[in-house]
Amino acid sequence: MKALVYKDVGEIELIEKPLPVLHSENDAIVKVEISSICTSDLHIVRGFVPRAQKGVVLGHEFVGTIMSVGSGVKNLKPGDRVSANCETFCGECWFCRHGFVNNCEKGGWELGCRIDGCHAEYVRVPYADMGLTKLPEDVSFENALFVGDILSSGWWGAELCEIKPEDVVVIIGAGPVGLCSMMSAKVQGASKIVALDVDDTRLEVARKQNLADYFVNPKKEDLYQIIMNLTQGRGADSVIEAAGADDTFELAYKIARPNAIVAVVAMYEKNQILPLPEMYGKNLIFKTGGVDASKCSELVNLIFENKLNTDFLITHRYKLEDIIKAYEFFETKSNGCLKIAVTN
Ligand SMILES: NC(=O)c1ccc[n+]([C@@H]2O[C@H](COP(=O)([O-])OP(=O)(O)OC[C@H]3O[C@@H](n4cnc5c(N)ncnc54)[C@H](O)[C@@H]3O)[C@@H](O)[C@H]2O)c1
Ligand SMILES: [Zn+2]
């Protein structure tokens, strides 16, 4: 089969590889129907993910059809249509039992990082009962493509904010993850959502999809004044940092009101500075890290009920044989590119 391999920093190659086989009784082999490229894949290729293994097949965002399952897999059978979780987790260890599946003692971000991922024709998924979610008939592969990664990340980012009905939630970055955070914050009951981006075309997407109440380009407008006006001078009740740019961590804690929650979903390529003396008395709560993508069934249900819809994120399509071109194009984020659907 064809598979895209991370060879070394800055080096990827589409190679022929043997089909994956079951390694354990909990595994499933899945035919990849559609996959997508995540900004985190680009972080691997640029060499900023120390845990990534050289030689691994990239990709962790996909939907597919079950081809075979091990004897321990209880809830899935060949032919089932599934969305995949970007994380591998056992469901039994202390972290899994507490919902912290990203920190599973036997998993975490494995697919496309430490074990072969989905930028291939087929992929082996460990702990298949945990990591794969069956799709109802009325939810198409495209409808569910982002469930296990960016939609989970947006949902998790909003959950970290513990949104209360009167809250003004500011979301930094209207990229795919920021847009998913906006729709999640809305479903979770935010009173007002403020979308920030330095790219007007992305703000326009958020506006067109009705994902926020205010759309601000901090390069062009007085962001602090706008947020202070919206919050009677308090600052944002919570902030989701989904941009990951050099200055956006600082922006996140500066626009937050005292005692706010700042949820950092973005993955930085550089260390960030937390100036504790300067923010003494602001009593902020920071939450950060890799998504705990443990709500996939709920997200599929919300898609089924038309409460969440991520279809508009697919702006470009490529064939697996052209995936290197797709990576190059995704890196430029030009031509209104939000997400790419890669089909076999
Ligand atoms: N925590 C997780 O588990 C997890 C999961 C998926 C993705 N991510 C990370 O989330 C981040 C966002 O992903 P994405 O795919 O949406 O990325 P993206 O690069 O497409 O979007 C980031 C957006 O931030 C905007 N931006 C840049 N500088 C800004 C500024 N100063 N003010 C406001 N906006 C600004 C950009 O214009 C862009 O639209 C990435 O760092 C990605 O690696 C994390
Ligand atoms: Zn990802």
Ligand SMILES: [Zn+2]
């Ligand atoms: Zn576990």
